[in-house]
Amino acid sequence: MSTTKKLAATAIAAAVGASTLAACGESKDSATDGGSKSGTVTLVSHDSFLASPAVLKEFTKETGFTVKVLKSGDAGAALNQEILTKGSPRGDVFFGVDNTLLSRALDNGLFTSYEAQGLDRVAAELQLDREQHRVTPVDTGDICVNYDKKYFADRKLAPPQSFDDLIKPEYKNLLVTENAATSSPGLGFLLATAGRYGDDGWQDYWKKLKANGVEVVDGWEQAYNERFSGSAGGKKAKGDRPLVVSYASSPPVEVLYSEPQPQEAPTGVSTGTCFRQTEFAGLLKGAKNEAGGKALLDFLVSKKFQEDMPLNMFVNPVVKDAQLPELFTKHGVVIEKPETVAPEKIAENREQWVKSWSSLVLK
Structure with missing residues (x-):
């Protein structure tokens, strides 16, 4: 949302x-x-x-x-x-x-x-x-990693489909995400990793993601329209990151606002990286x-x-x-098993998670 x-x-x-x-x-x-x-x-x-x-x-x-x-x-x-x-x-x-x-x-x-x-x-x-x-x-x-189909097709490289994929060497320096302290999708992506790896594992995951060259920007607009290579805005700004934290519904938008409308969305969704x-x-x-x-x-x-x-x-x-x-329905993606975190747990941990994330990733 x-x-x-x-x-x-x-x-x-x-x-x-x-x-x-x-x-x-x-x-x-x-x-x-x-x-x-x-x-x-x-x-x-x-x-x-x-x-x-x-x-x-x-x-x-x-x-x-x-x-x-x-x-x-x-x-x-x-x-x-x-x-x-x-x-x-x-x-x-x-x-x-x-x-x-x-x-x-x-x-x-x-x-x-x-x-x-x-x-x-x-x-x-x-x-x-x-x-x-x-x-x-x-x-x-669903907040999910989106990918630029052309980038991966040109290099004959399969796009990542899971959180574990994102820390593999072949995807080094490819992902841009939003600041969890200032952005709703950025916070959602942080919560997704907390849901996936738990209290004892999410910080270690972000250390690996940082070592693999993740870029952090303030908000969605900058990440998607300026840094991502797969959006119309990204092309104009010559974005060079083919992976971005966005939404499962972003591909239909690319189709709707393209002139002429393509038969297939130019972007895809890494379905194993999502938060509801x-x-x-x-x-x-x-x-x-x-x-x-x-x-x-x-x-x-x-x-x-x-x-x-x-x-x-x-x-x-x-x-x-x-x-x-x-x-x-044609260009969107249905996420069958998104990560979720109980509202009570979010309430109890959100501020500390964001503080710890900022210390780990932004320093």
Whole structure:
């Protein structure tokens, strides 16, 4: 799922989007559930939120509420701003906190409990706060190493498919990743190695990865569009790294935004290097338009919105009956066994893991 995101390809689409995406309307539910009479509901988000205007107009038609989107940088930056303004939030709903940062949001008491309508169509394992319903799952995505197909084909070298492959001599000086302290995919990749090698092994793995020439940059945009040789941005910037930490959904983005569209994506996914990311939305405590916020949370798990996400934010729906578009299924990759780390363990160890990682890799 910015950087944040996003969510892989999410970051490619991040630059697109208007701050107000639907026509104004008076809410037919504005006097209920403690909501204000305002016809506008404000969604605070990371920069990668994007929805089709027609879909948000449908929300307005159904509820009377207009959606105003307030974008606030990457996922970490957006969350930090809400923590600083908690109790007097800048909007009604916050979207974009993922499982790597969820404990920070919950520990700071940012959200009011609300069980969204339609939540019964979302798998129980994605409902990480199902006892209190302070957040609602909206999408999933997989952070994975991507590779430049042409680079490896030209050299008759098989692309790496696992974490163990990345530390082999034949892949020396080929990988670029993001800073785990400043980037959502960078943090996800760190968590993936913690999940794969455990408390006693992940630091040794990163020592080997560093010895094998891994490059670390601040964020996804720099890694993918400047240093990676396989993206359109990378080609313009003459990137020389054929391996990059991005998302399993990045290949469909390369196809969608290429002119003309190729029959095959120019990039691939190392399927044994992935970490599952789930993004959530929540009703902000102190929201001025609580009724509108609840209606919006219901809408975010509606089939209409869920089916709109894949080619806008390049993430996977969480509802069981949502259909994926053909381009997404044809060029995307399904990750059968991504690495995961329990939210409680992330909460307990995240800060120390990042501190230790920084000491190991950045010094």
